[in-house]
Amino acid sequence: MTANAKILVIDDEHSVRWAFEKALQKAGYQVALAENGMKGLNLYKTFHPDIVLVDIRMPEMDGLKVLEHIREIDPDAQVIVMTAYTDMETTISAMKLGAYDFLSKPFNIDECLLLISRGLSARNAGRTAEVIAQAPKSSGLKGNSPAMQEVYKLIGKVSEEDVTVLVTGESGSGKELVAQAIHYNSRRSQKPFWAINCTAINESLMESELFGYEKGAFTGAAAAKPGMFELAQGGTIFLDEIGDMNLEMQAKLLRVLEEREIVRVGGNKRISVDVRIIAATNKDLRKSIVDGRFREDLYHRIKVIEIKLPSLRERPEDIPLLARYFCSILAAQRRGTPKTLSEETIAVLAAYSWPGNVRELRNAVEQSYTLSRDQIILPEHLPVEVRLGGNVRHKKDDESSAELVSAPASEGPFPGADQEASEMVGEARAEATPHSEPCDISFMVKSLLRESKAGEAYAFVMEKFEKELLRQSLEMHKWNQVQSAAHLGITRNTLRAKIEKYEL
Numbered sequence: 001m002t003a004n005a006k007i008l009v010i011d012d013e014h015s016v017r018w019a020f021e022k023a024l025q026k027a028g029y030q031v032a033l034a035e036n037g038m039k040g041l042n043l044y045k046t047f048h049p050d051i052v053l054v055d056i057r058m059p060e061m062d063g064l065k066v067l068e069h070i071r072e073i074d075p076d077a078q079v080i081v082m083t084a085y086t087d088m089e090t091t092i093s094a095m096k097l098g099a100y101d102f103l104s105k106p107f108n109i110d111e112c113l114l115l116i117s118r119g120l121s122a123r124n125a126g127r128t129a130e131v132i133a134q135a136p137k138s139s140g141l142k143g144n145s146p147a148m149q150e151v152y153k154l155i156g157k158v159s160e161e162d163v164t165v166l167v168t169g170e171s172g173s174g175k176e177l178v179a180q181a182i183h184y185n186s187r188r189s190q191k192p193f194w195a196i197n198c199t200a201i202n203e204s205l206m207e208s209e210l211f212g213y214e215k216g217a218f219t220g221a222a223a224a225k226p227g228m229f230e231l232a233q234g235g236t237i238f239l240d241e242i243g244d245m246n247l248e249m250q251a252k253l254l255r256v257l258e259e260r261e262i263v264r265v266g267g268n269k270r271i272s273v274d275v276r277i278i279a280a281t282n283k284d285l286r287k288s289i290v291d292g293r294f295r296e297d298l299y300h301r302i303k304v305i306e307i308k309l310p311s312l313r314e315r316p317e318d319i320p321l322l323a324r325y326f327c328s329i330l331a332a333q334r335r336g337t338p339k340t341l342s343e344e345t346i347a348v349l350a351a352y353s354w355p356g357n358v359r360e361l362r363n364a365v366e367q368s369y370t371l372s373r374d375q376i377i378l379p380e381h382l383p384v385e386v387r388l389g390g391n392v393r394h395k396k397d398d399e400s401s402a403e404l405v406s407a408p409a410s411e412g413p414f415p416g417a418d419q420e421a422s423e424m425v426g427e428a429r430a431e432a433t434p435h436s437e438p439c440d441i442s443f444m445v446k447s448l449l450r451e452s453k454a455g456e457a458y459a460f461v462m463e464k465f466e467k468e469l470l471r472q473s474l475e476m477h478k479w480n481q482v483q484s485a486a487h488l489g490i491t492r493n494t495l496r497a498k499i500e501k502y503e504l
Helices: 014-027 039-046 063-073 088-096 109-124 148-158 176-185 203-213 247-259 283-290 294-303 316-333 342-351 357-369 393-401 419-431 440-451 456-476 481-488 490-502
Strands: 005-012 030-034 051-055 078-083 101-104 165-168 194-197 236-240 261-263 270-272 275-280 304-309
Touching: 005 014, 005 039, 005 316, 014 030, 014 109, 030 039, 039 063, 039 316, 051 109, 063 088, 078 109, 078 148, 078 176, 088 490, 101 109, 101 148, 148 176, 148 304, 148 490, 165 176, 176 194, 176 236, 176 275, 203 247, 203 261, 236 440, 247 261, 247 294, 270 357, 283 294, 316 342, 316 357, 342 456, 440 456, 456 490, 481 490
Parallel strands: 005 030, 005 051, 051 078, 078 101, 165 275, 165 304, 194 236, 236 275
Antiparallel strands: 261 270
16 A cells, blocks of 8 residues: 555545545545535645545536546546446446446445555556547447446456457357447447357358458359458457367468468468457367367467456346346337336246356347237246246156155254255155165255245245355355355355345
8 A cells, every 4th residue: 555645535425425534544545525526626636636536426527527537637547436327338438538447336445445555556557548538339238247347347448459359258148249349449440340150151161251262263253352351441350259260270360460461362462451359259268279279379369358258147136137128129129019027027037047148038038028918028938948947857857756755854954054944854854765865955955846936946946055055155264255255256246245135
């Protein structure tokens, strides 16, 4: 921490200003407070703070305007924006305007202090961002979760930096939408955006698709044709599923990236190209390198910046927002009275694991919208695998499963779990024979399923297990939320929300 550093807090909520004043003064900082944007700007000119914390949603002058004015006064200013209204466009706008980082309310004061310390270090090291006044253009990316906020921040940072980007994530998670958001928020936005799926084009045709061909280059080439690199001149090329590109084509792509020149198939003239490459894959490219299926030199060329897109199961809090968004799109496209999703349907959607990610969710909403004859879309209209939580079993498996009979309760396998659940496990244990007892968990699940209501089984069972999983993880790490969240593979904000939900 920089001794006696000056911090300016601009927020229209008195409680927020009060909390920051106490915490920052206790940490040894000099603090100035402003309740609106205009007073904050005036204080900035006289107080000369090292770090500014500014709320986005304020009357008269919002935080983005304040940020823009501050960066006009001092392009090196370190500004942290904070708001409870997190969305893609707000985050990207803030990052493009030069915000150092983004804080979502409610926030932990220790995290704020850590972020302030990093901001001071970055300022002292001279790491600054340029002022970009262009307003961002929206894409189909949706989500307010902490995981998506990190993605938006990266999009905002890399949009104006003309570097090659690798987007990684599972199939259906929206990698092309990230590429579009980068392109349409960059200085190349007025130029073409071309996308090609490396698995959808025959290997023999890939070269001519990318680089074009001359007349007579092969049978059927009656006239010369420019390739994607020429057509996208000045713009962006998105290479989806680049991990499936063959090695020969990888070598040719590497040469283009290094020389910024292409040669059409059947030609000998070098053509200069100015395009930005954004690649994407759902594969582990490092493993592919070890297996000899991907060039290491190309990997380092395309991975100047990597954006890891979270799967939908890693951001379940975004499922209701996405489902309603897709439903609204369909309502605008279809004839007749618009339809809406019932709260029960939203609950079923939120309980499903979505192995196909956002693409699968959109398809499920579209199917249910089509099948529903009423204005309200009910759970019964959803695909069967979604209604059953993805646990669709063959009839033979169901028939081979032994029915459990109630017996006197005994202690369950999860100490401290709900008494009701523990009693169920005790019943299952008492009736099972040594040869039919595969594990305690299977008996507990079976018992919980018996007690759950139709259409609510998945959420009912998962909540029982999730609460105990979180409690035991927190106990293991002596209630250290940072360590527990890291162990579980979730963000601290997600863990904090679940702690509040289950009253742990």
